[in-house]
Amino acid sequence: MHAKCLLLALLVPAASSGVDAAAQVAAVGPRVGSPLPAWTRGELDIHHINTGRGEAQLLIMPDGTSLLVDTSGKTVEKPPFSLPTRPDASRPPGEWVARYVQRVLPAGAAQIDYALITHFHGDHMGAIVEDSPHSEIGPYRRSGITEIADLIPVARVIDRDWPDYDYPRRIENPTMDNYRRFLAWQVANRGLTVQRFLPGRRDQLVPVHAADAYPQFSIRNIAANGVVWDGTENGTRHVFPPLEDLAPDDHPIENNLSIAFKVSYGRFDYFTGGDLSSHDEETTFGQEAWKDIETPVARATGPVDAMKANHHGSWDANSTAFLGTLRPRVIVVGSRAEGHPAVNTYRRMTSKGIWNGPRDIFVTNVSEATAKTTYGVEHAASTQGHVVIRVAEGGESYRVYVLDDADEERRIKAVFGPYDSD
């Protein structure tokens, strides 16, 4: 046994053993049990913040620009399928995310530079539910994005359908009505900028603090609303048929309208795409080809080093074609309910038949029920905690940190890597 591996065996708890774990404990540097060291200039951090109740990722770009992707949040649904709030139920999920963000933003940062909502579901933006409190500053209620923006100023909000919110049809519900009120008030009173995500572009999600300092860093907008980058400089194509050709019941589903983008830093590439899926729940077999949005998105994206699993690792997402094209070394599953990740999806993620080569899978929560039904998931690289991908300056290598989500100390449970970027 290599000395490093021996050290690993001694220090990393057995539960952290991964599928093809590249876990090591560095001779110098962050140690298991100590808090994650602060981001430093030149590094790219990708935090997958676990509240148990949805997805929230925080990217800190090499120049310190912050990009919050989704906010986690309360959902309107039946409790038995949801997981408990982490660290505990004393605060709503959006507030936990805000507190996490406050603690990891670069020193001196007074705002979130970009907040991006991948699609309009409560587990990504925060639903307005019966007990959602009123804002203390504006004429709207607090949940998810509206809660976070009350606690930390947000400079820009980017979503898939500003300013119309009518594709494929106008969404009228308490959450969207509240969101529109929130945006209007913040634009008028707080100088908020709101933008619609522009698929195909590479000049929308840009560093704002030292734009020219890291030319190896960029974000390519891949897809939203079924419009997918075509591989040319700013070109796109429409995957979904024109709405007039579809019966209203057959309109694209909200998940498949999700925003997707690719982050590149030198040789390092990372994909994130909300709740994109391959299968329509109503017509899984024999469905129209356009309902599989994952395949064109995968073609536009190409191979990556790391990805967030689509749709929380649900049964209908992360298809063979998708995974076989992205061929990730690291997969992060942001689970929020029983059945995340699903047994069929986990098998695809671990299948060497779909793509050869090692891979480590990090799941933010695995419930007892899921552990019994998703065979093998107990051997995932991680089954509980925040997952932070920290890319070294220039993008040549990266590490993955699993952080304890039982409190707000962000203590390191396990360290994986360094991985070489491909």
Ligand SMILES: [Zn+2]
């Ligand atoms: Zn979701």
